Amino acid sequence: MAAAAAAWRKLRAGLIPQVTEGRRWLLIDAKKEVLGRLASKLAIVLMGKDKPTYSPNKDEGDICVVINAKHITYTGGWKLKNKVYYWHTGYIGHLKQIKLNHMIERDPTLPLRKAVFRMMPRNRLHRRRMLKLRVFADERHPFDDKPLVPWTMPPRNIRKPRIYVPRSIKLARRKLAEREAAAAAAAAAAAESEGDGGTAKEGVDRPQ
Structure with missing residues (x-):
């Protein structure tokens, strides 16, 4: 029980008062949402671009609590087995890689966090903006005591496939x-x- 409580407290850690003061707490259900579309909208909300008071040198975005990350939709039948993420350790010849399906097995929240991380500008506010993103694999989260506001994605416009003649x-x-x-x-x-x-x-x- 003590270990579970410590893990639960760790999920809430990092939200300093300067980050949470005057922010909305948004609850986003990621079930059946497309990874790229959801990540782009989350990046806009975290940066505060959806507000008329947006300023690129200020952190005025809202806090996003994302649930059901393991039910995200990945378009294209080839991505789960063929999409590869690369990173380098800094040592010669130490180029690492992992496929998307293996990453989901390891941590279902990691693809969404990586997508949002790479969609935001690399500046001094990057880390503070990422602190406001909390992703959970299922519906359980430790923010029940916060005034969570449900936030829904805009409807997806699926175009008809163009037939090549x-x-x-x-x-x-x-x-x-x-x-x-x-x-x-x-x-x-x-x-x-x-x-x-x-x-x-x-x-x-x-x-x-």
Whole structure:
């Protein structure tokens, strides 16, 4: 029990009064959200760009508590097994790498934290802004005593897939349409000429 309580206190650590004073506590449910879209919106909220009082040299963003990080959606069927994260230890030949599926098995919150970390500018406010991001794998979090405000993502606009048509087929369709239009115009002209000839013939045969 003592170890669990210590771990629970560690999740709340780092939020100094200067960071939490005058900030909103936002509760974000990451279930079925796309990783990149969610990370970009979180970066905007952490920097305070969604407020009219935004200033690049001040830390005025809100505190984001993200839950259900293990249920995040990863678009593209190849990313889980083929997307690779690289880092270097500083020693010669010590280039490390890990695939996305292995990273999720190790820590489900790590992909989202890395995405948000890399979407914010590298300056002196970077660390203080990242302190306001708290990500949890499931619905349990230690901030029940805070005035959490639910925050929802804007609706996702899924475009219909564009069907590729070869240029040769496009040219063939264009020529066919031109031929059909020319044939229709010729048929209309022929019908009009036949009508004019019939009326003229009726005028000649009409008795005086």
